[in-house]
Amino acid sequence: LKTRAVRKGDRYVVDGQKVWISTAQVADNILLLARTTPLDEVKKPTHGLSLFYTQIDRETVKIHEIEKMGRKAVDSNEIFFEGFEIPVEDRIGEEGEGFKYILEGMNPERILMAAEATGLGFAALDKAKTYAAERNVFNRPIGQNQGIQHPLARNWMNLEAAWLMVQRAAWEYDTGKPCGASANAAKYLAGEAGFDACQQAVMTHGGFGYAREYHVERYLRESLIPRIAPVSPQLVLCFIAERVLGLPKSY
Ligand SMILES: Cc1cc2nc3c(=O)[nH]c(=O)nc-3n(C[C@H](O)[C@H](O)[C@H](O)COP(=O)(O)OP(=O)(O)OC[C@H]3O[C@@H](n4cnc5c(N)ncnc54)[C@H](O)[C@@H]3O)c2cc1C
Numbered sequence: 608l609k610t611r612a613v614r615k616g617d618r619y620v621v622d623g624q625k626v627w628i629s630t631a632q633v634a635d636n637i638l639l640l641a642r643t644t645p646l647d648e649v650k651k652p653t654h655g656l657s658l659f660y661t662q663i664d665r666e667t668v669k670i671h672e673i674e675k676m677g678r679k680a681v682d683s684n685e686i687f688f689e690g691f692e693i694p695v696e697d698r699i700g701e702e703g704e705g706f707k708y709i710l711e712g713m714n715p716e717r718i719l720m721a722a723e724a725t726g727l728g729f730a731a732l733d734k735a736k737t738y739a740a741e742r743n744v745f746n747r748p749i750g751q752n753q754g755i756q757h758p759l760a761r762n763w764m765n766l767e768a769a770w771l772m773v774q775r776a777a778w779e780y781d782t783g784k785p786c787g788a789s790a791n792a793a794k795y796l797a798g799e800a801g802f803d804a805c806q807q808a809v810m811t812h813g814g815f816g817y818a819r820e821y822h823v824e825r826y827l828r829e830s831l832i833p834r835i836a837p838v839s840p841q842l843v844l845c846f847i848a849e850r851v852l853g854l855p856k857s858y
Contacts, residue, residue: 610688612641612657619643619659619698621691627836631670631684637663639693640705658705661697677828714790715780716837721773721793724801724833728766731801731808731826735759738812738821749811758807765800772796788851795843798834805830 610623621641631637637660644655663670669687700708736759739750749755776789805827809816816823834840848854 608640608642608652608656610639610641611645612639612643612659612693614643614695614702617695619657619693619695621688621693623688625686625688626684627673628670628684628686629681631663631686632672632682635662636660637668640709643702643705653706655703656705657702658699658708659693659697660699661693664691667691676831677825678832713837714776714786717790717794718773718776718780718786720833720837721769721776721790721797724794724797724830725766725770725773726801727826727830727833728762728769728797728801728804731805731823731830732759732762732766734821734823734826735762735804735808735811738815742813755811759811762800762804762807765796766804769793769796769800788847791838791843791846794833794838795840795847798840802827802830802834 610621610625612619612621619641621639623641625639628637639659639661640656641659642655643657646652646655649655667689668691669689671685671687673683673685675683699705736750739755739759740748742749750759772789772793776786776793779786779789805823808823809827812818812821812823815821819825838846845857849856
């Protein structure tokens, strides 16, 4: 994390850039994590970061929208800070402790995205099941073929299993227990199960899977987001390998 916030009297001056920042086209305020102590002066890269909640000044903050394949209702942006000033009173908590504060929100965000992925997968499965029962080819519903049934049955099992992990993670979080492993596992399992179900729903619809009319093409596009964000599946695997299995850090 390279965006710098340098203290000058009663203000911080911010220079740097961020990417994939949601709703910056319409937002008045920004929650910003920036480096207040240079990297070579801290013991760990997560130290020396500070958190701010402040008003966006569009003169010194340049915002460019990223065109994307889905999620059109929420704009995503690249942001460039060029001498952006933040009053000291807009800092949240202690200087240098920002990463600790932001970490608090990461596990619930993973659980939330996992729930979204599961819901999307079940919605797609519902469409696929309905179409498979209704569409007749060679005088019988396509859903009478095991080649159609079995992938959908697998989707259901994987979605149900992912949903159990989502609930376990949510329960751990709600009851104040450590939930990092389950939140990451839920995000991974739900992201993959949701994507697989959406892809299978498109294939079950044949050519009409590609048509907008049945919505499954949209579900497939949307299902890529909880697969990629807020943490990639590969980095979840790294987390589980390191923090749960005790293997050496690989990156
Ligand atoms: C629609 C959308 C909205 C988003 N909204 C936000 C937002 O509001 N706020 C925000 O902060 N972020 C947001 N993001 C960013 C998102 O969290 C990141 O894109 C995501 O975490 C992946 O990081 P990256 O893009 O830097 O990928 P990279 O780190 O560049 O990784 C690229 C690929 O390489 C793999 N990879 C990287 N390192 C390793 C390794 N050591 N071993 C194996 N594989 C590796 C990754 O898993 C991935 O597959 C959003 C992204 C999208 C698409």
